[in-house]
Amino acid sequence: MSEQQPGADELLARTRELLAAHPPATTEAVDFLKARFDAGLAWVHYPVGLGGLGAPRSFQPVVDAELAAAGAPDNDPRRIGIGLGMAAPTVLKYGTDEQKRRFLRPLWVGEEVWCQLFSEPGAGSDLAALGTRAVRDGDHWVVTGQKVWTSSAHLARWAILIARTDPDLPKHQGITYFICDMTDPGVEVRPLRQITGEAEFNEVFLTDVRIPDAHRLGEVGDGWRVAQTTLMNERVSIGGMRLPREGGMIGPVARTWRERPELRTHDLHQRLLTLWVEAEVARLTGERLRQQLVAGQPGPEGSGMKLAFARLNQEISGLEVELLGQEGLLYSDWTMRRPELVDFTGRDAGYRYLRSKGNSIEGGTSEVLLNIVAERVLGLPAEPRNDKDVAWKDLAR
Amino acid sequence: MTETAPDLLYSEAEEDLRAAVRSLLADRTDTPSALARAESDTPYDPRLWQALGAEMELAGLLVPEKLGGQGAGHREAAVVLEEIGRSVAPVPYLTSSVVATETLLGLDTTNAEVASLLGELASGRKTAALAVPFSYGPDSLRLRGGLDGIVRTVADAATADVLLVPTGQGLYAVEADQVTVTALTPLDLTRPLADVALDGARGTLLADADTGRAAVRRGLLAGAGLLASEQLGVAEWCLTETVAYTRDRKQFNRPVGSFQALKHRMAQLWLEVVSARAAARNAADALATGSPQAPLAVAVAQAYCSRVAVHAAEECVQLHGGIGMTWEHPAHLYLKRAKSAQGALGSAGEHRASVAEIVGLPGPA
Incomplete structure (x- = not known):
């Protein structure tokens, strides 16, 4: 320093x-x-x-x-967003010198794509309840379990992975953080088709995957703390995009409104203007957050931006489907595809409407984010919990 | 078309100003005396105004130094208004130091009458009210023929030494003793309203009708833009009090603020307050820099912040439970300020209509 x-x-x-x-x-x-x-x-x-x-x-x-x-x-940052936004800050903070030298350069250059193996079918909002097991075997770990909602898994060379190394401890304590080689024969990637018809995510099945102990990030049992670095960066990267006026979801509907006067009604006009104002205010809020960061006064506002954009994207795209009237009854194409890039404002109104439903789920549900704001920003007391001092293996599931 | 990004932060000087105003208001305002005053013949607080406007020299923030003011600007005035909102202080800052002052600044300030009046307003020795209904937004003005008839619901008219009256013959300055001011019973107990009867009044002509109309629009635009900061202050107080109360208040053997049903509502409100701050700072900065974007920034801020203040005050009453419904608890002062301000200086609907016009989103034919 x-x-x-x-x-x-x-x-x-x-x-x-x-x-x-x-x-x-x-x-x-x-x-x-x-x-x-x-x-x-x-x-x-x-x-x-x-x-x-x-x-x-x-x-x-x-x-x-x-x-x-x-x-x-x-380096086409959208293609390697998980590496840049989540893996890199975690490797930088917790990696050994050898790990930093090995992983950061090909990650940034884009030669090696990364994905994230965190969520599981039984561990979504309650991520710390995850059940993928990592068992020590000499200077390796043997990993078995199932992960889900993994974007880029079919393209990825490496994954950041959290797995349970001690089921006898309470859930937050028995987790360890690894870097997983996606070319290991025990890794199986299957597309997960979603409500848009596409499969931008995957399910990943891990069967006796062997990870060298040298690819552990942080101490054994310290994985939950290491994962916080990843998750905080995820929320920043989801909510922190810089936008010009009408740069987000409001852009396509405003264009349609201007180009198609025959679609206008009084009811839709009032709702459009209300959402336009809210979108502009959300943009300004993001701009203010960036100015705070540049001025070295980071505020807690970041945790709110994702909440704001999730709701706005959903309401605006919903309005757009209504505005289109008869055309809104149609959908461009249900063909199953595996898009390499995700574009929330891409394709047609129906796609935008359906895809934006994920905005309040991915990267922390809006309900969990509201808890985080209430407890960490406002200082409101936590809900009473009955899972903190119970061994993971004894939890209800 | 290049746009420079607005400065949405607070400078160190602005934070110092805030601290000084907050400390004064904390010393000089309290709920029991606010309530007693609200039901008395003097619903405003002349001593507080003397301290704030004259001694702290805040009345002249918008007025250039050569005209007797502080030569500061809308960003600083916005900070003062945030604090006034936070304390629902009954002082004519918005009406005299912003709306009337800005209107005069839109006239020929080399005119001796205009300059002298600006100097008196800037010093805090006198206050003025723009004689239009408090509900009027920047585009609402309809000119009366002359100095006659009654102007309804003028804010802070009862305390004003001078009324600025826009007419078809021009903009007049009219001394208070020339008109009949009838105090009304306002929804907002901390912002007195009155009807002003002009029949037989004599005034000083300050400008012709067109200049006057443009100046009034300028005054109302600045008023609407900076009212957003007052609304931000109201909303912030409501959120802070509600969080503090629900952290302490216990039912079912736990703080009620630990229930998700309540904490999610407060987190949502926090997000709205954070957003209102960005919108209000954007409007204040656009007014301060004379940006061509100012009409849009003001319309966006007012369309957004008026609703946030009302929502915050309504949540404050509800989440306080029974105590929030009592006369002795200050929550209702904020609810009344917020609900009344929602209809002041142009409704949210009128400001959205301005947005539609400025950004080209017209309604159906």
Whole structure:
């Protein structure tokens, strides 16, 4: 911390050096990205040697803007969102030096896609009740269980995994965090078709998967604490997207409204305007949150943004189906597909309506997030619990 | 078209200002005297106004220094209004220091009459009220023919030394002794309303009708935009009190605030208050910088924050249970302020209509 942090000028100078040494026009994208990582310009707030320079995070846009202006390739962050947003901060915080060196560079460059093996059929909101077992066998762990809601599992090289290593302890204490090799023969990935007709998620069956102890992240039994780093980053990345005005779900319905005057009714007009105002306020709230982060005054508002966008996405897309009248009775296509990218505002109104139902479930249900706000932000007392001091193996299930 | 991002935070100076105003209001306001005053002949608090407007020099925040003011701006005035909302203080800050002052700033300030009146308002020695119904939004103004007839439900008219009267002949400044002010029984016990009878009044013509109309629109726009900050203050107080109460209050052998049925409602309210803050800061910043986006920012803030304040006050009453329904508990002062403010300076529906016009989302033909 006491080392001198590079300023914006220095970052800009280094960016220009990178561009001069590796002109984007004549450099393979992956080679440019590797050079960028090695120059410490991947994520400037990361440490030197791990893609960063220990600079303030708020300087990243300086680098990004300069690179974008020069036509440099990016690492397609939407394709590797789980790696960037969840695996990387966890590896950085809890990984050994060897793990950080091995995993972060191919993760950031996009050579290795990551997925997340957390939720289980019997452990959703109560994630700490998870039952996937990891049993020690010499310098390996043998893992067996079932995970669900795993996006990118069919593309992933690695997974962040939490599993139960001691069923005799209360549920939060017997969990350990691992990095799982998705090419292990014991890993089976099956598409999980959802209400949109697509399968953007998977079920993952783990049968005697062997994970070397060197791929454990954090101490044995400390997995719940390690997972908190992952989960907090998940909520930030889900709720923290920067949007221009009408940049979210309100955009398509506002466009339809302007282009199709024959669809307008007084009732829909009032509801549209109310939602337009709420969407604009949510956008401003996100903007204020970012300004707080840049000013070094992080507030608890982040936990609220996902709640706001989930409700708005659902109400706005629902209104859009109504606005379309007869066309709203139709759906583009129920064909089962496995999309590589998820686009909440993509496809047609019916898709948006159905897909947004997941917004209040994925990454923490709105009900759980309301509990988190009430207890951690407002300081309201927790509900009385009867599972804290009971061994996991004795819990009702 | 490039848009610079609005500054939605509070500066250090603004936080210092807040601390000073909050400390003064904490010293000088309390529920029993607010209730006693509400049912007396002087529903406002002249000594508090003297301290806030004159001694702390807050009355002149919007007025340039060369006209006798502090040369601050709408961001600072918004912070003062947040604190006034938080304490439902019965002072004519919104009506005189914002709406009337901003209206005068929309006139020719080299005019001696205008400059002198601005100086007196800025010093806190006098207050003025814009003689239009408190329900009027920026686009509501209909001009009367001249200084005649009755203007209904004018906020803080009873305390005003001067009334600014827009007419078809121009905008007049009328001394209070020229008109008959009839106090009304307001829903909001902490913001006095009155009818103002103008027949036979003599006033000073400050501007022609068109200039006057534009200035009144400017005054009402600033008023509507900064009322959002007052509503934010009301909502914040309601949430804070409700959280504190439900943490303490025990039924079924546990704090009632531990029940999810209640805590989810408070968490939802928290999210609304956080959002209202962004909307209110956006409006204050747009007004302060004279942004062309100001009419949209104000319409968005008012359409959103008015409902949040009402929701917060209603939840405050409900989640306090029986005590929230009593006259002695202050919750009703906030409910009445919030519900009354919902219809002030343009309804949410009128502000949504402005949004529709500005962003091009017209209704059915």
